[in-house]
Amino acid sequence: MDARLQRRVQRYGWDRAAEAYEAGWKESLADAQTELLRVANAKPGEHVLDIACGTGLVSLPLAEAVGSIGRVVATDISDNMIERVRHAAKTQGFTQLEAVCSGAEALDQWPDATFDLVTCALGLMYVPDTITALNEAFRVLKPGGRAVIAVWGERNKCGWADIFPIVDARVKSEVCPLFFRLGTGSVLQDEMAAVGFLRLETSRLKSKLPYADDHAAIEAAFIGGPVALAYNRFDAPTRAAAHREYLASIGPFLTSEGYRIPGEFVVCRGHKAATD
Numbered sequence: 001m002d003a004r005l006q007r008r009v010q011r012y013g014w015d016r017a018a019e020a021y022e023a024g025w026k027e028s029l030a031d032a033q034t035e036l037l038r039v040a041n042a043k044p045g046e047h048v049l050d051i052a053c054g055t056g057l058v059s060l061p062l063a064e065a066v067g068s069i070g071r072v073v074a075t076d077i078s079d080n081m082i083e084r085v086r087h088a089a090k091t092q093g094f095t096q097l098e099a100v101c102s103g104a105e106a107l108d109q110w111p112d113a114t115f116d117l118v119t120c121a122l123g124l125m126y127v128p129d130t131i132t133a134l135n136e137a138f139r140v141l142k143p144g145g146r147a148v149i150a151v152w153g154e155r156n157k158c159g160w161a162d163i164f165p166i167v168d169a170r171v172k173s174e175v176c177p178l179f180f181r182l183g184t185g186s187v188l189q190d191e192m193a194a195v196g197f198l199r200l201e202t203s204r205l206k207s208k209l210p211y212a213d214d215h216a217a218i219e220a221a222f223i224g225g226p227v228a229l230a231y232n233r234f235d236a237p238t239r240a241a242a243h244r245e246y247l248a249s250i251g252p253f254l255t256s257e258g259y260r261i262p263g264e265f266v267v268c269r270g271h272k273a274a275t276d
């Protein structure tokens with residue numbers, strides 16, 4: 001897919017998904033976000049950039065960690081996501097958290113060597129040009145700074161993965177081409193190394209996505225996530241057929257307590273050399 005089109009699909013898709021995002025994904029992504037925050041180890045007074053921040057599930061704990069003497073800039077391509085972060089920062093009294101609409105591949109609002117830490121939780125899979133985005137993350141880091149990036153793992157370890165072919169079969173172009181590429185083998189770490197990150201450490205964690213019933217699983221997959229824009233254009237019979245196919249694909253993960261869908265995440269940390 002053309003990169004500009006992919007960015008538009010993502011931007012307007014996530015604008016639509018914003019309202020349902022936390023209900024569908026907050027619990028399911030918590031393991032990856034907790035690990036990212038642990039590895040990032042943000043300290044009071046630090047300046048942090050959180051890329052593809054969504055509703056702020058990582059930006060808000062980062063703001064707490066850096067405290068009022070620090071600063072967190074949360075960025076996302078979706079205006080609706082940014083509005084949510086602004087609202088949350090205001091209601092939670094985090095004056096150190098600023099939310100700015102920006103694509104990951106063009107961080108030109110920020111000069112070189114601005115931040116101590118750059119984070120990106122489960123956002124880089126949606127970016128068409130990941131090397132440009134990683135170069136930008138590297139550029140805005142101060143010498144000695146670090147970046148921590150979390151992505152979904154390998155396709156065959158993510159039991160919900162059929163959502164993409166099911167939706168793609170009903171639209172003209174793919175919604176998330178190459179979604180599982182970064183989480184396969186050492187691709188994420190290799191790309192971080194390619195733009196200059198050093199002392200790279202990667203961990204892979206297995207998780208379970210809990211959904212109480214069919215309705216909750218469908219809402220998360222179709223309404224609160226990346227296929228929301230395409231799904232919105234489906235008529236009722238198309239929606240019903242897509243639901244049936246998706247439920248059949250996650251059927252093996254239905255337990256007496258509801259769905260427990262396997263998922264895998266990759267978290268990678270790298271450093272920028274202390275001096276150029």
Ligand SMILES: C[S@@+](CC[C@H](N)C(=O)[O-])C[C@H]1O[C@@H](n2cnc3c(N)ncnc32)[C@H](O)[C@@H]1O
Nearest residue numbers: 010014052053054057077078103104121123126
């Ligand atoms: C799964 S959400 C993750 C949000 C948040 N980091 C979290 O951990 O909950 C993915 C986010 O990536 C954003 N996104 C997609 N493409 C992007 C791009 N090219 N640049 C910046 N953000 C992008 C979406 O708008 C969405 O908010």
